[in-house]
Amino acid sequence: MNISKSTLTDATSVALIGIGSSLPAPYSTPVLFTGLFAFSGAVTNQVAIHMLFNKVPLLYGSGVIEKNFESFKGSIKNMIMTQFFNQAQLSAFFQNEEQKIDLAPLVESADFSPAFIALKQSVMESKLGDALNFFGGEKALDSLQEPFARKLKSAVVGIVSSKTFKAQMNHHLEHSSLNDDLRESVEKLITDRLNDLTPKMVNDLVHELIHTHLGWLVVWGGVFGGLIGLVSSFFI
Numbered sequence: 001m002n003i004s005k006s007t008l009t010d011a012t013s014v015a016l017i018g019i020g021s022s023l024p025a026p027y028s029t030p031v032l033f034t035g036l037f038a039f040s041g042a043v044t045n046q047v048a049i050h051m052l053f054n055k056v057p058l059l060y061g062s063g064v065i066e067k068n069f070e071s072f073k074g075s076i077k078n079m080i081m082t083q084f085f086n087q088a089q090l091s092a093f094f095q096n097e098e099q100k101i102d103l104a105p106l107v108e109s110a111d112f113s114p115a116f117i118a119l120k121q122s123v124m125e126s127k128l129g130d131a132l133n134f135f136g137g138e139k140a141l142d143s144l145q146e147p148f149a150r151k152l153k154s155a156v157v158g159i160v161s162s163k164t165f166k167a168q169m170n171h172h173l174e175h176s177s178l179n180d181d182l183r184e185s186v187e188k189l190i191t192d193r194l195n196d197l198t199p200k201m202v203n204d205l206v207h208e209l210i211h212t213h214l215g216w217l218v219v220w221g222g223v224f225g226g227l228i229g230l231v232s233s234f235f236i
Contacts, residue, residue, distance in 0.1 A: 005215030006046055009222040013039035016226070033233035034226045041225020045217045053207050065206055066199040073194045073202075077187070085186050107156045112149040119148070 013035050020032025050056070055063030065072065120141050159165055 006042070006218040009042045009219050010039065010046075013042055013222055013226070029236075030230055030233040033229035033236075035229070037229025037232070038222040038226030041228075042218050042222035044225075045221035049214050049217060053203055065203050069199040069202060073197065077190050077194060080190055081183070081187055085183055104157045104161050107153060107160060110153070112152055113145070115152060116145045116148050 016031055016035025016038060018035075020028050020030075020035050022028075023031055051059060051062035052064055055066065123141065
């Protein structure tokens, strides 16, 4: 049988009240006051916890989570956007990612055939094309495809690996609208997800997250209440 912290605290307080009522003076007063104040502190915290999650008639401020549901959602959204997706953090992220980007392998695996075909068509459409017709036309250029692709690939790899190219890419990332676009997308995603929540879902979620710790509020309410009662018994 699993006894909750709240039940155990209440039972201990009631037991102290019973013991204090049966003890002779001068022992009865300290024990009785300790039990009464402990029970008062524990019950008060239990009521406060209940009011946090449930609206109680005639008790102003109860049901605070559901009552402030929209404000609660807005706070979550604002916290996520300001703490994790502000402009400075996004700019730093893209700058760090840019340093990891290596386009050389992508260039090495690229197919440069379309570039050679375009070059060949340009040559054949030029005045040089008439002269090449005497030497086999387009087929005379086919043997140049592999050397052309190799040299062009080497040239492009050199470009994308240069400091100048990387500096230009970094400048573009810092001054483009990519950061703003990503931030807007994230904000919309968060807003849409929060709109799916209902007050009851948020209530249940918060209750589930802190349920274990709420029991300790009752325990410490009883402990501190009991200590106050004990000290008070020597002055009354």
